[in-house]
Amino acid sequence: MNGQHFLNNAVLFVQSLRQAGLPVSQEQTMDFVQALTYIDIGDHQQFYFAARCMLLSNHEHLRLFDTIFNRFWDIMPAPHGQGQKAPRAPRHLPEQKPYLFTYMATRAQDSDPELEVVDKSGTFSPAEVLQAKDFSHMTSEELNAVKRLIQDMHWKASFRRTRRRVATPKGDMLHMRRVMASAVRYGGVPLRLSWQSRKIKPRPIVLLADISGSMEKYSRIMLQFLYSVSHSLNTVECFVFGTRLTRITPQLKIKNIDRAIEEAAHTVIDWSGGTRIGESLHLFNRRWSHRVLGRGAIVIIVSDGWERGDVNQLKNEMRYLQLRCHRLIWLNPLLGNNEYEPLVEGMAAALSYVDDFLPCHNLQSIEAFGKQLAQIDA
Amino acid sequence: MFDSVDETVSILHEHQYIADMGLGTCLFLALKMGKAVFLEGEPGVGKTELAKVLSQAFDTPLIRLQCYEGLDINHAVYEWNYPRQLLEIQTRQNRPNNHTGVTDDIFAEEFLLKRALLQAIDQSNEQAPVLLIDELDRADEEFESFLLELLSDFQITIPELGTIQARHRPIVIITSNRTREIHDALKRRCVYFWIDYPSPDKEITIVQLKVPGISQQLSQQIVSFIQQVREQDLYKAPGVAETLDWARALGYLNAQTLESHLIDATLGFILKYQDDVDKIRGSVADSLLEQTLKVS
Numbered sequence: 001m002n003g004q005h006f007l008n009n010a011v012l013f014v015q016s017l018r019q020a021g022l023p024v025s026q027e028q029t030m031d032f033v034q035a036l037t038y039i040d041i042g043d044h045q046q047f048y049f050a051a052r053c054m055l056l057s058n059h060e061h062l063r064l065f066d067t068i069f070n071r072f073w074d075i076m077p078a079p080h081g082q083g084q085k086a087p088r089a090p091r092h093l094p095e096q097k098p099y100l101f102t103y104m105a106t107r108a109q110d111s112d113p114e115l116e117v118v119d120k121s122g123t124f125s126p127a128e129v130l131q132a133k134d135f136s137h138m139t140s141e142e143l144n145a146v147k148r149l150i151q152d153m154h155w156k157a158s159f160r161r162t163r164r165r166v167a168t169p170k171g172d173m174l175h176m177r178r179v180m181a182s183a184v185r186y187g188g189v190p191l192r193l194s195w196q197s198r199k200i201k202p203r204p205i206v207l208l209a210d211i212s213g214s215m216e217k218y219s220r221i222m223l224q225f226l227y228s229v230s231h232s233l234n235t236v237e238c239f240v241f242g243t244r245l246t247r248i249t250p251q252l253k254i255k256n257i258d259r260a261i262e263e264a265a266h267t268v269i270d271w272s273g274g275t276r277i278g279e280s281l282h283l284f285n286r287r288w289s290h291r292v293l294g295r296g297a298i299v300i301i302v303s304d305g306w307e308r309g310d311v312n313q314l315k316n317e318m319r320y321l322q323l324r325c326h327r328l329i330w331l332n333p334l335l336g337n338n339e340y341e342p343l344v345e346g347m348a349a350a351l352s353y354v355d356d357f358l359p360c361h362n363l364q365s366i367e368a369f370g371k372q373l374a375q376i377d378a
Numbered sequence: 379m380f381d382s383v384d385e386t387v388s389i390l391h392e393h394q395y396i397a398d399m400g401l402g403t404c405l406f407l408a409l410k411m412g413k414a415v416f417l418e419g420e421p422g423v424g425k426t427e428l429a430k431v432l433s434q435a436f437d438t439p440l441i442r443l444q445c446y447e448g449l450d451i452n453h454a455v456y457e458w459n460y461p462r463q464l465l466e467i468q469t470r471q472n473r474p475n476n477h478t479g480v481t482d483d484i485f486a487e488e489f490l491l492k493r494a495l496l497q498a499i500d501q502s503n504e505q506a507p508v509l510l511i512d513e514l515d516r517a518d519e520e521f522e523s524f525l526l527e528l529l530s531d532f533q534i535t536i537p538e539l540g541t542i543q544a545r546h547r548p549i550v551i552i553t554s555n556r557t558r559e560i561h562d563a564l565k566r567r568c569v570y571f572w573i574d575y576p577s578p579d580k581e582i583t584i585v586q587l588k589v590p591g592i593s594q595q596l597s598q599q600i601v602s603f604i605q606q607v608r609e610q611d612l613y614k615a616p617g618v619a620e621t622l623d624w625a626r627a628l629g630y631l632n633a634q635t636l637e638s639h640l641i642d643a644t645l646g647f648i649l650k651y652q653d654d655v656d657k658i659r660g661s662v663a664d665s666l667l668e669q670t671l672k673v674s
Binding site: 023025027028031034035038039040043045046049050052053054056057058059062162163164165176177179180183184187188190198199285286290291294295316320 | 382383399400402403404406407408410411413416418446447448450452458460463464467468470471480481484485518520555556557558559562565566567568569570571572611613653
């Protein structure tokens with residue numbers, strides 16, 4: 001393989017990394033090409049590591065990188081190598097589950113008695129009704145209206161004092177640099193005092209949302225709400241779970257909330273498996289907690305507490321989680337029902353490690369929660 | 379400087395640091411191309427150690443900046459020595475001098491306190507120092523963006539004094555434990571490497587090199603046991619640092635071979651969470667030990 005040919009391949013390789021979605025900058029590519037002049041490119045290992053340390057900047061991407069690397073450099077010589085399969089276009093995705101009416105229609109027989117189907121198309125609730133109506137009873141138009149209402153409301157995020165100091169008119173510590181600078185102007189006498197105090201920043205929020213079964217609607221609304229609180233989701237880390245847990249923070253940055261949840265649902269929901277809160281929290285605690293729980297994070301769990309897995313595990317993981325965050329809030333839509341008592345085994349076990357146990361079934365409760373959130377401070 | 383990847387690995391070995399091909403390539407290229415090395419990995423896999431070894435290998439000072447939230451220019455780069463400035467002003471007021479005014483030259487270099495980053499690019503440096511920016515994930519975004527600026531041209535501007543440019547670019551090692559994602563822009567400026575737990579062979583070499591007092595058989599057993607513990611579902615798997623601590627501890631106990639009661643007594647050296655200790659202690663530890671003894 002001559003030099004020019006090899007160089008072309010190197011650049012092609014970078015392109016295939018980019019096509020797979022790995023962020024490789026122009027500068028990195030140049031560095032990679034430069035690096036190739038320093039190493040023995042006949043040495044497979046050296047070549048691999050040079051490519052890896054120059055082009056990869058995130059450990060999460062390592063597996064993808066390795067796959068592409070192997071495929072690219074092994075397949076290059078073969079003239080009829082199989083190209084990468086393009087992702088399936090949306091129209092080829094499996095059909096949505098049929099609606100109940102469709103199902104009934106296909107199963108209906110001539111002999112069945114005719115049913116009066118009530119036309120519900122015009123039953124849009126006015127704003128006041130919307131306030132108190134349970135999300136799970138809403139039509140999709142109403143849900144959209146709620147989303148808009150949430151966006152338009154004025155929310156205050158929860159803040160914390162950081163350790164960084166900034167100059168302020170009043171403060172608890174002298175800003176010596178400014179004091180000296182002004183002293184020079186007054187002949188060496190520090191006449192004018194300047195102050196500094198601790199900078200205030202929004203607290204990071206970690207959302208763990210149950211999207212199995214009926215919980216999905218509530219979780220979507222909650223995400224919408226958090227989006228409005230932090231204006232973007234910059235300080236919000238989002239995870240969704242069913243039988244498993246997955247992180248959707250990166251997806252939310254490029255897609256809208258509904259699409260991100262829909263795609264995540266394919267991986268975390270086992271339609272027959274129910275909800276495994278303990279196992280999902282376990283995964284979160286092991287893999288993610290130390291990366292996202294720093295700096296006084298508030299953790300919000302949205303779930304009805306119907307645990308299908310090991311209740312003891314749920315208990316242990318809740319204890320671990322509570323010790324490592326600033327505030328652990330559990331939102332349970334069932335709490336909206338006055339007669340509800342957290343008697344479900346899972347909920348009862350988790351409850352002793354929860355700082356706030358609140359409802360989230362309608363707009364009023366979301367509003368109340370928003371106020372509560374803003375009051376959490378240093 | 380090193381001439382090849384192999385030489386890099388072998389010189390590190392001479393200074394008791396066992397690097398694999400990946401780390402060797404990464405380091406060699408970073409030095410060759412004058413780029414910073416960005417190391418990530420679980421705690422206790424030797425990220426910080428690499429910087430120390432490099433400074434020994436090049437016989438050059440190690441300048442260490444431990445990061446924390448709120449780390450600002452005053453603590454990372456420079457600060458004026460305010461008490462000294464005030465004293466100087468008072469002295470001059472009491473003993474007036476026609477040539478110098480009370481506040482002349484009060485922001486001169488003699489009143490400057492040089493912190494780590496300024497020390498690293500100080501023009502009086504005879505040779506390039508090793509600059510270790512440790513646990514960058516603990517610092518905040520503000521510091522990160524400052525660092526991004528510094529790494530691109532290795533110069534610092536002090537408004538009262540002017541711009542200071544490094545004569546010898548320091549060898550920069552940045553480490554992170556990933557308690558927070560570091561911004562991509564910074565990572566892309568650097569040569570990125572994820573240090574994994576070492577392979578069994580490599581770890582045995584490390585133990586024998588660092589803890590020479592124990593028998594070869596014991597060091598093999600220790601490593602084999604530790605490697606199995608890492609595969610368990612734990613909150614915090616033991617790093618190489620824990621392996622070495624444990625090996626030393628077993629050395630002090632005059633252990634010749636790994637035994638159940640020894641493990642039980644010293645489990646705290648490798649596991650740092652009570653939940654993990656509870657999980658491993660007893661039957662799990664015994665079965666891991668059995669596996670270990672079977673292999674060796």
